[in-house]
Amino acid sequence: MSKQQQHWEKTRMLLFITLAIWFVFSIGIFFFGAEMEASSIRPLGYPLSYYMTCQGSLGIFVILIFWFANRQEKIDEEFGYTEREDD
Amino acid sequence: MFKGKFIDNLPKIYGTYTGGFIVFIILMAIAEQAGMSAKLIGIFFVAFTVLIYALIGYLSRTMQTDAYYVAGRQVPTVFNGMATAADWMSGASFVAMAGGIYFKGYGYMALLVGWTGGYVLVASLLAPYLRKFGCYTVPDFIGTRYGGNMARLSAVIVLTVASFTYVTAQINATGTIASVALDIPFEIAVYVGLASILMCSMLGGMRAVTWTQVAQYIVLIIAYLLPVFWISNKMGAGVFPHFMLADEVARIAELEAQFGLGEIKNSAADLKQVPKGLAGITKAHAEVNTTPWKFISLAVCMMAGTASLPHVMMRYFTTPSVKAARRSVGWSLFFIFLLYSSAPMLATLSKLSLMDPNLATGIIGKSITEVQAIDWYQNWNQANLMFVSDFNGNGTLELNEFFMGGKAVVLATPEIAGLPYVISGLVAAGGMAAAMSTADGLVLAISNALSHDVYYKMINPKAETAKRLIVARVLLVLIGFAGATIAALEIQGILGSVIWAFDFAMSGLFFPLVLGVWWKRANAQGAVAGMLGGLIAGTAYLIAVRSGYPGFWGVTQLTFGIVGSLVSLVLMVVVSLMTKAPDAATQRMVDEVRIPSGKAILGKQH
Numbered sequence: 001m002s003k004q005q006q007h008w009e010k011t012r013m014l015l016f017i018t019l020a021i022w023f024v025f026s027i028g029i030f031f032f033g034a035e036m037e038a039s040s041i042r043p044l045g046y047p048l049s050y051y052m053t054c055q056g057s058l059g060i061f062v063i064l065i066f067w068f069a070n071r072q073e074k075i076d077e078e079f080g081y082t083e084r085e086d087d
Numbered sequence: 088m089f090k091g092k093f094i095d096n097l098p099k100i101y102g103t104y105t106g107g108f109i110v111f112i113i114l115m116a117i118a119e120q121a122g123m124s125a126k127l128i129g130i131f132f133v134a135f136t137v138l139i140y141a142l143i144g145y146l147s148r149t150m151q152t153d154a155y156y157v158a159g160r161q162v163p164t165v166f167n168g169m170a171t172a173a174d175w176m177s178g179a180s181f182v183a184m185a186g187g188i189y190f191k192g193y194g195y196m197a198l199l200v201g202w203t204g205g206y207v208l209v210a211s212l213l214a215p216y217l218r219k220f221g222c223y224t225v226p227d228f229i230g231t232r233y234g235g236n237m238a239r240l241s242a243v244i245v246l247t248v249a250s251f252t253y254v255t256a257q258i259n260a261t262g263t264i265a266s267v268a269l270d271i272p273f274e275i276a277v278y279v280g281l282a283s284i285l286m287c288s289m290l291g292g293m294r295a296v297t298w299t300q301v302a303q304y305i306v307l308i309i310a311y312l313l314p315v316f317w318i319s320n321k322m323g324a325g326v327f328p329h330f331m332l333a334d335e336v337a338r339i340a341e342l343e344a345q346f347g348l349g350e351i352k353n354s355a356a357d358l359k360q361v362p363k364g365l366a367g368i369t370k371a372h373a374e375v376n377t378t379p380w381k382f383i384s385l386a387v388c389m390m391a392g393t394a395s396l397p398h399v400m401m402r403y404f405t406t407p408s409v410k411a412a413r414r415s416v417g418w419s420l421f422f423i424f425l426l427y428s429s430a431p432m433l434a435t436l437s438k439l440s441l442m443d444p445n446l447a448t449g450i451i452g453k454s455i456t457e458v459q460a461i462d463w464y465q466n467w468n469q470a471n472l473m474f475v476s477d478f479n480g481n482g483t484l485e486l487n488e489f490f491m492g493g494k495a496v497v498l499a500t501p502e503i504a505g506l507p508y509v510i511s512g513l514v515a516a517g518g519m520a521a522a523m524s525t526a527d528g529l530v531l532a533i534s535n536a537l538s539h540d541v542y543y544k545m546i547n548p549k550a551e552t553a554k555r556l557i558v559a560r561v562l563l564v565l566i567g568f569a570g571a572t573i574a575a576l577e578i579q580g581i582l583g584s585v586i587w588a589f590d591f592a593m594s595g596l597f598f599p600l601v602l603g604v605w606w607k608r609a610n611a612q613g614a615v616a617g618m619l620g621g622l623i624a625g626t627a628y629l630i631a632v633r634s635g636y637p638g639f640w641g642v643t644q645l646t647f648g649i650v651g652s653l654v655s656l657v658l659m660v661v662v663s664l665m666t667k668a669p670d671a672a673t674q675r676m677v678d679e680v681r682i683p684s685g686k687a688i689l690g691k692q693h
Contacts, residue, residue, distance in 0.1 A: 057203070
């Protein structure tokens with residue numbers, strides 16, 4: 001496998017992991033709205049269903065994007081595809 | 088005062104600007120104490136901020152194509168994040184979102200999740216790759232990746248339909264705010280709003296829009312957060328409302344039970360007295376009140392729509408590098424998060440301050456005549472945003488006898504909570520900033536696509552730079568006027584048409600964009616079929632549902648993008664596989680796009 005193919009393999013893996021986490025917090029948990037509401041897990045005292053829609057999922061998305069960007073930069077570095085500063 | 092290059096001085100420049108704006112707020116507060124009228128304060132706030140934006144627009148004027156189309160590709164990560172956040176958060180987010188949460192609770196929150204979750208798709212699937220491509224517009228990517236004028240033109244059509252639906256709503260919002268703040272009729276205010284929008288974008292294109300959007304973000308976030316924190320502290324609800332309102336949410340549930348929410352229904356005859364557009368509290372504040380599919384389908388449409396709306400995507404063409412584009416998406420969402428996570432808190436504070444009899448501001452349970460004598464009630468009743476009526480004739484205001492417009496949650500809560508009027512003026516300026524920044528981004532997205540992709544790439548490829556940029560500006564003005572004319576007719580509500588715009592964009596552009604990067608086999612025929620087929624299928628479904636067709640899979644007129652995008656995906660895959668694979672040059676181009684380093688596909692000036 002060429003260097004470029006390996007780079008793309010790793011990039012794709014990262015994409016799948018990112019999308020899996022995204023799926024859980026944007027779609028997956030909302031299949032269980034009623035269960036979340038009844039749950040005894042109450043972040044900061046809010047009902048879990050309310051908390052996830054107000055802050056929980058939203059905050060996770062912010063962190064997820066920065067995490068994804070860091071990982072992708074590492075992959076690019078590993079294969080020497082990092083951009084030059086003056087690009 | 089500022090030595091060296093403009094870009095290096097940005098933190099200093101916007102720091103000074105923020106400081107200046109805070110000083111202006113304090114001066115206005117002093118003027119209010121000295122007896123300046125509420126109306127004059129409102130005029131000062133809106134006029135002062137709009138003039139600043141116009142000044143920035145003038146200072147950013149340019150005659151270079153890469154500055155006009157992509158701000159010279161030198162916008163730093165964090166500032167691009169702020170500009171995107173302003174570009175993204177429209178009049179609807181600013182004025183209507185808290186109201187939607189107030190009235191519809193959990194079911195409405197699908198929009199919050201969708202409008203933030205979409206950025207994960209933008210960051211991982213599209214933005215960095217389109218940045219590497221080096222295009223000026225979204226159809227520029229489609230046209231070069233798939234090749235041929237047909238693909239380019241199809242992308243322009245989808246872009247225009249989606250963005251135009253969206254922009255009329257935004258011009259409508261600028262008109263509404265300008266008409267209230269400046270006290271002029273709506274039909275004129277729409278054109279005042281338009282003039283302000285054009286002043287920001289006409290001379291400097293994307294460069295001017297970028298630097299005004301950063302300025303607008305600063306105004307709108309101060310205008311949103313300051314009242315939320317102030318009210319929360321004044322009510323004793325918590326120093327930091329976002330982390331401390333659990334008791335208040337629980338208290339609302341308690342009061343809902345006490346006041347018999349959902350048990351007492353208004354008769355149709357009673358409801359007829361209520362002015363159009365106002366609603367009462369009929370849904371529990373924090374309860375899960377919708378089916379999982381309804382919630383998820385709406386969220387999915389908003390997410391895919393986010394990743395397909397060209398005015399957002401083109402903001403990431405302005406960063407200096409691919410890496411910066413990726414990080415910039417994170418910053419955008421962070422800045423959006425600041426406002427979106429505050430909207431539910433504002434809705435909670437607003438509801439509690441009206442409902443709780445233990446608070447001085449509570450009105451439920453008071454006598455009707457007493458409520459009708461309150462100053463703020465009279466003001467907002469006159470503005471057609473509040474209404475009470477003694478349906479059961481017991482002389483007391485019941486929960487089911489109080490009605491409010493969705494905009495009132497943001498616009499009236501500061502006054503209800505007893506904040507000085509200067510805050511209401513600030514909120515008006517914030518709403519104006521939110522609507523203007525989005526309208527600017529949208530008008531520019533449409534006119535850039537028409538001038539760059541249709542005029543320069545298809546009609547007159549030999550046009551000189553000066554001529555291209557003149558055409559771009561003429562189109563900008565024409566589209567602005569067309570938008571304002573339609574906005575003045577007031578056909579649709581603001582929020583409804585915003586949601587439609589997402590569905591249109593998702594129907595026509597989501598899969599052609601994503602597969603353009605992630606599936607090498609995708610070719611021009613497939614992309615054209617996908618774009619046009621998706622747009623037509625989505626539109627047909629929307630029209631059918633609006634004219635009485637019950638629909639299938641629980642897809643409503645708010646989620647028709649599901650139908651459109653599925654048709655688009657199937658058509659694109661089937662037609663691509665049935666026709667010839669893209670040539671070797673195109674395949675190499677896709678390989679190039681997938682690595683961040685090296686030259687952009689399209690040259691610096693093209």
